Amino acid sequence: MLAPDVLVGRPMTKNPELLFFTKWLQSPLTVASITPSSPQLARAMALSLPECEGLVIELGGGTGAITQALLQTGVDPNQLVVIERDPYFYRYLKKRFPEIKILCGDAMNLMSLINGMPAKLPIRTVVSGLPFLSMNAIAQKRLLEQLLSLSDSKGSFVQFSYALTSPLKKSVEKELQLESRCVARVWQNVPPAKVWVYKKKSVNNILSDNPGESKETILNVAR
Numbered sequence: 001m002l003a004p005d006v007l008v009g010r011p012m013t014k015n016p017e018l019l020f021f022t023k024w025l026q027s028p029l030t031v032a033s034i035t036p037s038s039p040q041l042a043r044a045m046a047l048s049l050p051e052c053e054g055l056v057i058e059l060g061g062g063t064g065a066i067t068q069a070l071l072q073t074g075v076d077p078n079q080l081v082v083i084e085r086d087p088y089f090y091r092y093l094k095k096r097f098p099e100i101k102i103l104c105g106d107a108m109n110l111m112s113l114i115n116g117m118p119a120k121l122p123i124r125t126v127v128s129g130l131p132f133l134s135m136n137a138i139a140q141k142r143l144l145e146q147l148l149s150l151s152d153s154k155g156s157f158v159q160f161s162y163a164l165t166s167p168l169k170k171s172v173e174k175e176l177q178l179e180s181r182c183v184a185r186v187w188q189n190v191p192p193a194k195v196w197v198y199k200k201k202s203v204n205n206i207l208s209d210n211p212g213e214s215k216e217t218i219l220n221v222a223r
């Protein structure tokens with residue numbers, strides 16, 4: 001039988017793969033993967049952060065594959081906040097990373113979750129494992145507007161996706177004047193994934209670029 005502890009509310013399984021698979025069976029569109037991100041994908045995500053100071057916000061922590069890589073690549077645990085909606089994943093993350101601020105909540109309410117925190121720091125970036133492909137344009141826009149209002153003009157947003165193209169709807173990228181770049185392809189993940197970095201377009205880019213056009217520049221980040 002599959003991880004019955006998760007299904008009937010007994011103490012959690014310690015096996016992240018089993019927990020993930022069981023949660024995927026329950027909510028395939030929300031969990032969006034049968035297994036946690038591979039260490040290679042998690043590292044590629046962590047290496048795509050901008051080089052500046054400030055808070056790193058991770059959305060959709062799951063069992064902590066990306067959280068672990070963020071810590072391993074030098075993110076200060078005091079400057080990392082993880083938001084996870086599922087209570088089982090939330091409890092798992094709390095146990096696995098007692099030194100990190102983990103919030104149980106819906107990333108759609110990002111502003112109120114962050115505003116409820118005692119210390120306010122500049123936001124360095126938002127790193128997301130959220131299933132953007134399962135969201136409609138309205139939901140994507142609602143979330144991205146909050147992300148953009150949190151960070152200054154240099155702020156970026158890092159997202160992975162199993163799709164061949166950017167997981168954001170073209171209409172949303174265009175309306176919010178976002179520039180998207182695929183910065184890594186990770187074949188070792190199941191399924192293979194791409195890492196995308198989004199930024200608000202600069203005024204010059206808005207004038208010269210084809211609006212909403214995605215750029216693909218693979219940097220060597222998936223070491």
Ligand SMILES: C[S@@+](CC[C@H](N)C(=O)[O-])C[C@H]1O[C@@H](n2cnc3c(N)ncnc32)[C@H](O)[C@@H]1O
Pocket residue numbers: 030031032033035036037059060061062063064065066083084085086089105106107108128129130131
């Ligand atoms: C594809 S999994 C990624 C998990 C982990 N980051 C990883 O890479 O292994 C998506 C995660 O996002 C969480 N999630 C989905 N929708 C969410 C939402 N609206 N707010 C917060 N977490 C959400 C799911 O519960 C799940 O843990």
